[in-house]
Amino acid sequence: MAKIGIAGASGYTGLELLRLLINHPETEIAFLTSETYQGQLASEVFPSLSGFTDIKLAPLESVSGNDCDIIFLALPHTTSMGKVPGFLEGRAKVIDLSADYRLKDPSAFEEWYAVKHQHPELLNEAVYGLPEIHRDAIKSARLVANPGCYPTSITLALAPLITENWVDLSCIVADAKSGVSGAGRKASLGTQFSEVNESVSAYNIAVHRHTPEIEQELSALANTEVRVSFSPHLMPMTRGMLSTVYINLKQDMSVEDLAGHFQKFYQDEPFVRILPPGKYANTHFTVSSNFCDIGVQVDRRNQRAIITSAIDNLIKGASGQAIQNMNLMLGVSETSGLNFPGIFP
Ligand SMILES: NC(=O)c1ccc[n+]([C@@H]2O[C@H](COP(=O)([O-])OP(=O)(O)OC[C@H]3O[C@@H](n4cnc5c(N)ncnc54)[C@H](OP(=O)(O)O)[C@@H]3O)[C@@H](O)[C@H]2O)c1
Known part of the structure; x- marks a missing residue:
C-alpha cells in the first residue's frame, strides 16, 4: 500500500x-x-x-x-x-x-x-498533469503540477481540433461557468450566498490567471503560439463547470465528422466521454465523477465549431485528476478509486 x-x-x-x-x-x-x-x-x-x-x-x-x-x-x-x-x-x-x-x-x-x-x-x-496529453511523462514524474479546472475543461475541448491544424488560431473564444466551490473554502465577499444566489456573473474577463496555462498547453499542441479569449462566470451552484468554446474551422465539416474525430481522438481515454453529434455537455451528468463530457456542434452557416465540455471542478478539475495522476505515478490501474458515475439528480 x-x-x-x-x-x-x-x-x-x-x-x-x-x-x-x-x-x-x-x-x-x-x-x-x-x-x-x-x-x-x-x-x-x-x-x-x-x-x-x-x-x-x-x-x-x-x-x-x-x-x-x-x-x-x-x-x-x-x-x-x-x-x-x-x-x-x-x-x-x-x-x-x-x-x-x-x-x-x-x-x-x-x-x-x-x-x-x-x-x-x-x-x-514539473510535469503538467493532464493525463490525456502527458500520460507517459506523468508516469515517471517526481513533481506533477495538477491542472486548473478551467484549463482542464477547455484544453480537453480543444486538443482534438488543435492537433489537426483545423483551427483558425486568430480567434478562439472560451466562455466558461463554474460552481462556487471553485473559489475554495476560505470566506470571501464574492462567494457569500446572498452574492451568488439567483445570479450569474462574469469575472476576470481576459485577465483570469488560467489564461496562460490554457495558452501554454494549446501552443505546445499546435507547435505555434496560441491565444485564447477566456471569459469565466460564476454560477449559483456548489460544484460543476461548463465550458463552451468557439473556433472558426479552416474547412467545412459536418457535425458527424467532427464528433467521429473526437471519438477517435479520445477512444482509449477512460475519463473522457464524447456525446453523440449535436448533444451538449451538461454539468448534471459529470458532477461527483471524474468524467469530462464533451459535446460538439458545427455552425455551418459560419464555418464554426462549438464545443461544450463539462466536468466537476473538484474532481476532474482537481482532486480526481490528482488521483488519476497518482495512479499513473504508482503504476496501478489509472481508474483505480475513480471508476464511478456522477450523482444525478
Ligand atoms: N476549488 C477548486 O475547484 C480547485 C480546482 C483546481 C485547483 N484548485 C487549487 O487547489 C488548491 C486548493 O484549493 P481549495 O479550493 O481546496 O482551497 P481551500 O478550500 O481554500 O483550502 C486551502 C487549504 O490550504 C490550507 N492552508 C491555507 N494557507 C496555508 C498555509 N499558509 N500553510 C499551510 N496550509 C495552508 C487550508 O487549511 P487551514 O486553514 O486549516 O490551514 C486549507 O486546508 C488551490 O491552489 C486552488 O487554486 C482548486
Missing part, C-alpha cells in the same frame, strides 16, 4: 482527496495537515468522515517527505511553491494542486501571479 499525505486537508480539494482515497484499494493515509484545525480529528471537523478515519490533522511543519510515498499539496497558490523542494528531499513524490508549478516560463508566472517564482529550477522538471 502506498502511503499518502494530504497538505491542506481541511480545504475543499483536500477534503475531496481524502473522501476519494479512503476507499482507494492501493493507498493508505499517512497524514493530513491543517493549520486551523491542527490537533483535531478529521472526523470531528468533517462529520461525513465519521467511522472512516481516525487521523488527526497536523500542522504542515510537522510532516516531511519521508513520511509518505506521495504528497498532495492542496494549498493556496504561492503557498505550495516554497514547500515543494523540502518534500522532494525525502522519498515522496509531489502532486501540487495549486498553480505554482504549472507554467514553464518563470516570467509568465511573475506576470500573472505578481510574485517571483522561488524555485524556477523546478519548473522544467
Whole structure:
C-alpha cells in the first residue's frame, strides 16, 4: 500500500482527496495537515468522515517527505511553491494542486501571479498533469503540477481540433461557468450566498490567471503560439463547470465528422466521454465523477465549431485528476478509486 499525505486537508480539494482515497484499494493515509484545525480529528471537523478515519490533522511543519510515498499539496497558490523542494528531499513524490508549478516560463508566472517564482529550477522538471496529453511523462514524474479546472475543461475541448491544424488560431473564444466551490473554502465577499444566489456573473474577463496555462498547453499542441479569449462566470451552484468554446474551422465539416474525430481522438481515454453529434455537455451528468463530457456542434452557416465540455471542478478539475495522476505515478490501474458515475439528480 502506498502511503499518502494530504497538505491542506481541511480545504475543499483536500477534503475531496481524502473522501476519494479512503476507499482507494492501493493507498493508505499517512497524514493530513491543517493549520486551523491542527490537533483535531478529521472526523470531528468533517462529520461525513465519521467511522472512516481516525487521523488527526497536523500542522504542515510537522510532516516531511519521508513520511509518505506521495504528497498532495492542496494549498493556496504561492503557498505550495516554497514547500515543494523540502518534500522532494525525502522519498515522496509531489502532486501540487495549486498553480505554482504549472507554467514553464518563470516570467509568465511573475506576470500573472505578481510574485517571483522561488524555485524556477523546478519548473522544467514539473510535469503538467493532464493525463490525456502527458500520460507517459506523468508516469515517471517526481513533481506533477495538477491542472486548473478551467484549463482542464477547455484544453480537453480543444486538443482534438488543435492537433489537426483545423483551427483558425486568430480567434478562439472560451466562455466558461463554474460552481462556487471553485473559489475554495476560505470566506470571501464574492462567494457569500446572498452574492451568488439567483445570479450569474462574469469575472476576470481576459485577465483570469488560467489564461496562460490554457495558452501554454494549446501552443505546445499546435507547435505555434496560441491565444485564447477566456471569459469565466460564476454560477449559483456548489460544484460543476461548463465550458463552451468557439473556433472558426479552416474547412467545412459536418457535425458527424467532427464528433467521429473526437471519438477517435479520445477512444482509449477512460475519463473522457464524447456525446453523440449535436448533444451538449451538461454539468448534471459529470458532477461527483471524474468524467469530462464533451459535446460538439458545427455552425455551418459560419464555418464554426462549438464545443461544450463539462466536468466537476473538484474532481476532474482537481482532486480526481490528482488521483488519476497518482495512479499513473504508482503504476496501478489509472481508474483505480475513480471508476464511478456522477450523482444525478
Ligand atoms: N476549488 C477548486 O475547484 C480547485 C480546482 C483546481 C485547483 N484548485 C487549487 O487547489 C488548491 C486548493 O484549493 P481549495 O479550493 O481546496 O482551497 P481551500 O478550500 O481554500 O483550502 C486551502 C487549504 O490550504 C490550507 N492552508 C491555507 N494557507 C496555508 C498555509 N499558509 N500553510 C499551510 N496550509 C495552508 C487550508 O487549511 P487551514 O486553514 O486549516 O490551514 C486549507 O486546508 C488551490 O491552489 C486552488 O487554486 C482548486
